[in-house]
Amino acid sequence: MKTNKFYKYTLAAIFLITIITACSKNPNKLDLSGTVNNVTTGKIYLQQYINKSFVTIDSTNIISGRFKFNTETKLPEIYGLSLYGSGENPFDSYILFLDNNPIKVEFDTINEFEKTIVTGSKEHDLYLELRAQKKANVNDIIKEHPSSIAALYILYRYYSYRLSPEEINANIELLDPSLKNSDYVKVLTELANTLSKVSIGHKAPDFSATDPEGKNVKLSDYLGTRYVLIDFWASWCAPCRKENPNLVKVYEKYGAKDLEIIGVSLDNATAPWKKAIAADGLTWPQLIDENAWAGEGVKNYGVRLIPANFLIDKEGNIVAKNLKGEELEKTLANLFNH
Numbered sequence: 001m002k003t004n005k006f007y008k009y010t011l012a013a014i015f016l017i018t019i020i021t022a023c024s025k026n027p028n029k030l031d032l033s034g035t036v037n038n039v040t041t042g043k044i045y046l047q048q049y050i051n052k053s054f055v056t057i058d059s060t061n062i063i064s065g066r067f068k069f070n071t072e073t074k075l076p077e078i079y080g081l082s083l084y085g086s087g088e089n090p091f092d093s094y095i096l097f098l099d100n101n102p103i104k105v106e107f108d109t110i111n112e113f114e115k116t117i118v119t120g121s122k123e124h125d126l127y128l129e130l131r132a133q134k135k136a137n138v139n140d141i142i143k144e145h146p147s148s149i150a151a152l153y154i155l156y157r158y159y160s161y162r163l164s165p166e167e168i169n170a171n172i173e174l175l176d177p178s179l180k181n182s183d184y185v186k187v188l189t190e191l192a193n194t195l196s197k198v199s200i201g202h203k204a205p206d207f208s209a210t211d212p213e214g215k216n217v218k219l220s221d222y223l224g225t226r227y228v229l230i231d232f233w234a235s236w237c238a239p240c241r242k243e244n245p246n247l248v249k250v251y252e253k254y255g256a257k258d259l260e261i262i263g264v265s266l267d268n269a270t271a272p273w274k275k276a277i278a279a280d281g282l283t284w285p286q287l288i289d290e291n292a293w294a295g296e297g298v299k300n301y302g303v304r305l306i307p308a309n310f311l312i313d314k315e316g317n318i319v320a321k322n323l324k325g326e327e328l329e330k331t332l333a334n335l336f337n338h
Contacts, residue, residue, distance in 0.1 A: 034105030147176035209287035235276035
């Protein structure tokens with residue numbers, strides 16, 4: 001009889017300990033560890049992904065090539081790992097989809113992190129799978145994974161810039177309610193509203209940004225006398241830098257009389273921006289909004305991919321969008337009869 005009581009008490013105690021242990025686990029505490037290839041000491045930075053930018057929220061030492069984070073933060077969520085703390089260049093960070101499971105990372109910074117391996121996160125595995133599906137219908141992706149932050153990111157990052165306002169809203173409606181109040185959905189909802197206002201034929205919205213001398217300047221200061229091409233770019237954007245010689249060419253041809261170009265940088269630091277201006281020989285007015293993707297101009301024009309541009313006539317109307325290379329040259333030649 002005593003033996004039976006002993007077993008009952010033992011089982012009850014084990015059950016109670018199990019409950020206490022389960023309850024004491026913090027669902028918002030990271031269990032993230034890993035190794036860094038070819039690096040034995042130094043620091044590694046944990047960054048939160050906020051509107052296509054990475055913001056450092058924690059750091060830890062790399063000891064004998066290993067690191068570990070136990071940061072208390074929002075989960076599941078999108079983060080980044082980087083060996084640089086400033087976050088000036090988003091391509092210095094490796095994007096991670098994290099939850100409250102133990103996650104291990106073999107971190108390799110060579111060739112845009114192509115050899116980095118993440119294990120333990122189902123959301124990260126799904127992200128890699130979906131990113132590889134180049135021709136997938138985003139509507140089908142959201143229907144199949146309505147509660148996945150990885151699927152939402154695919155919509156937000158890789159599809160939103162080429163969808164109509166109606167298509168964006170239709171995909172949002174397919175999402176699980178748990179994601180409806182996320183920052184990503186807020187950005188997409190705002191984008192859908194904005195895109196309908198910056199279609200061809202609409203008035204160009206005004207915005208403010210800062211010139212290289214630190215003076216606050218409005219777009220409207222340049223409108224009314226010439227055609228204006230607003231060029232959204234950044235020093236870290238390789239396609240933008242590749243397009244800059246085409247802009248230099250058309251500015252040399254049309255800038256004296258018919259055309260003004262206004263560069264608007266999405267850099268979040270002025271030093272690399274100014275260096276790129278000098279290196280690429282950009283002689284037209286340059287502005288910067290260090291809020292990057294959250295900047296006033298970017299938000300007012302619904303920019304989700306750079307380079308992006310808007311051609312505005314003398315009356316302040318948008319007459320063309322996203323003209324590149326030969327298409328830009330041909331459009332300007334037709335406008336100015338050259």
